Amino acid sequence: MGDNEDVWKPLSITEIQNIFSIIPVQWWIAGGWALDIYLQKITRAHDDIDIVILRPDHLILQRHLGRDWEMFIAYKGQLIPWNKNQLLDSHFDNIWVKKKDESTWAFQVMLLDTEVKDWIYKRDNTIRKPIEDIGLESLSGIPFLKPEIQLLYKGGSSVIREKDVIDLGNILPKLNASNRDWLKESLNIQYPQGHEWIELIDSYAKV
Template sequence: MRTDLSNWTPLTVSEITRVFSDIPIRWCVAGGWALDLHLCRQTRQHSDIDVIITRDEQLIAYRYLSRNWMLYKAQDGMLDLWEDGEYLDSTEDIWVSESSEMPWAFQIMIIDTEENSWIYKRDKSIKRPIDEIILKTKEGIPYLRPEIQLLHKAGGSQVREKDYIDFKTMLPSLLQQEKEWLKLSLNRQFPQGHDWIEFI
């Protein structure tokens, strides 16, 4: 088990692309970097970097990544080694480093799918076809659609300051249909209201 949660030296987007481009799975950059890739510019400093994979392809990802990396599953506030052949039914967050003494390099977020659709973990009635949730930069780097990334940022138990900054930075660039989807999804998850809805 590791407890050094703030010990980060994250890979760059280019390095992440090199790591994952040879793995035969669906993947994309997520988090604040996904929004910056959409805007084609870096808008703030990033203390980490996130990559999304699907739950049904987790063991393929493990087989390739475990050759050069140590993978830790985040559960119940602890980071324990992800064992070879272990299928993760509910774990959503994997922390990755080169060794037990090295800083964290990236995180993997495992998403659930059903009948070729992505399912939002906090409200399973919110879905999108899996082929629609990933966009690509002109260089071919896959990243999570901005409205879906913003839903993840808005939907947590606590909206962090950087999430609000990302929302305000990203909002003017969203297409009308992207704003409508985000507003509809927030209204569905938060029928009592959400602070961001009035700005959309």
């Protein structure tokens, strides 16, 4: 993305909650903000704010946002206008949203693939969980993606950024053994030849 396309003025978590609480879809805060909600503290600056919804709900979201917001499909470095009532194929899973007549991006919506009542990890569809088991809720009622799932998205990316490693180090001491093991096992499934995070995850295992 270039020029003005990458200028962000992200909404706050409270603003997101106000928007999404009246839309009849399941939703969760994702990305670095989800990890900070889990830790109940801000650990670093956040350039944007990510929300995840279930893929079957994307047209419901569009109908509710369409009056005040413009939505674009982010795909392979391009931003493509999301046309009204356009069903998104499985290779489209990233929506950028901005207020109409404004130039800065306000939030990003990622679409989660599902099968019946399961969430499916797009990079390896053998990794899955019941949809009811992918999120938590903050004390103030804000839904957010479970940290081990968010770390899988970070660690399973083709490019691991410095902030992803920082996030891993902040979260690992707070994860219980079963969630840590799930993250390790999932990375091992995606990367049977090994992954750079495995040794670090193992270092937190209880002796």
